[in-house]
Amino acid sequence: MAINYERNKKYFKQSSPKAGIILIIIGIILTLILSQTAAIFIGLLAVAGGIALLYFTFAGKPTxxxxxxxxxxxxxxxxxxxxxxxxxxxxxxxxxxxxxxxxxxxxxxxxxxxxxxxxxxxxxxxxxxxxxxxxxxxxxxxxxxxxxxxxxxxxxxxxxxxxxxxxxxxxxxxxxxxxxxxxxxxxxxxxxxxxxxxxxxxxxxxxxxxxxxxxxxxxxxxxxxxxxxxxx
Structure with missing residues (x-):
């Protein structure tokens, strides 16, 4: 009986892309409207963080x-x-x-x-x-x-x-x-x-x-x- 329990848990777990999308939007806004180098860097980090969050939320989720x-x-x-x-x-x-x-x-x-x-x-x-x-x-x-x-x-x-x-x-x-x-x-x-x-x-x-x-x-x-x- 070869059951992939950990993978199957992801199927039955409610997942939402909301947090990742919000983080990406915030990052894009910071990058576009602020001119300071530090703010742009933070914005890019937020975009990258949002993409990573979306990936880890849905990666490996079984069909x-x-x-x-x-x-x-x-x-x-x-x-x-x-x-x-x-x-x-x-x-x-x-x-x-x-x-x-x-x-x-x-x-x-x-x-x-x-x-x-x-x-x-x-x-x-x-x-x-x-x-x-x-x-x-x-x-x-x-x-x-x-x-x-x-x-x-x-x-x-x-x-x-x-x-x-x-x-x-x-x-x-x-x-x-x-x-x-x-x-x-x-x-x-x-x-x-x-x-x-x-x-x-x-x-x-x-x-x-x-x-x-x-x-x-x-x-x-x-x-x-x-x-x-x-x-x-």
Whole structure:
């Protein structure tokens, strides 16, 4: 899980060019209207300081694509991690392809959450989550994870096993959540959520970043669960 925490913090930090621009303007005014050498020198220093301030404010600030890429790289080996946490061998769970869903998590994990709307109008969160589902002959095995993109060691994991007869539904649904973004403005975030529900009323959920990429495997999971329930 190679996450660039320090770089990602810059993405979720509110940055304004105002101070740098003001310093540059003051420097230009001093340089143009004053004739004394010392005043001109101070004006040039102010311009240089303003440029430097703008550079250090925005240099290295990651793009929307950088954050998406960091999240993707962090879960590149999630299938292997899930098998290890569940104590499974891949040969035991080859009935169908595993279901892997993941997306930005807009709630707290431990220390909080930062939310920013990107240039593409997508709300990205400093927290991320996902689920991996494996299918053996008699049971469904689930691994859920949540982690921070800006705070090291801030993560949660859980594993569960369900008999097919105890699964009520596997569904996706549209959800709405109210958040405060990095400008402290309340925003409404709309996203798709995956949900598995059991007869005991328990459920396991995850947001879905790209519903199109998982629709086929979710459909396959529904079919298998339905067949297993009929056979049980």
């Amino acid at each position: 929307d694509a950088d954050i998406d890429s960091d999240a993707a790289s962090a879960i590149a080996d999630v299938k292997k991690r899930a098998l290890g946490k569940l104590g499974l061998d891949e040969d035991e769970v080859k009935l169908i392809d595993p279901v892997i869903v993941h997306g930005y998590y807009y709630k707290n994990i431990a220390s909080g959450v930062q939310v920013k709307q990107g240039k593409d109008r997508v709300f990205r969160s400093s927290n991320y989550e996902g689920i991996v589902l494996f299918f053996s002959e008699h049971q469904l095995h689930a691994y859920k994870f949540q982690f921070s993109l800006i705070t090291p060691q801030e993560s949660r994991e859980q594993t569960d096993e369900y008999f097919y007869k105890d699964i009520v539904s596997v569904s996706t649904q549209s959800e709405t959540f109210q958040v405060r973004d990095i400008k402290n403005i309340q925003q409404q975030v709309n996203f798709e959520e995956f949900k598995l529900t059991t007869t005991g009323g328990t459920s396991i959920t995850s947001s879905i970043r790209d519903e199109g990429s998982v629709s086929r495997v979710i459909s396959g999971a529904r079919t298998l669960i339905r067949e297993k329930k009929i056979a049980s």
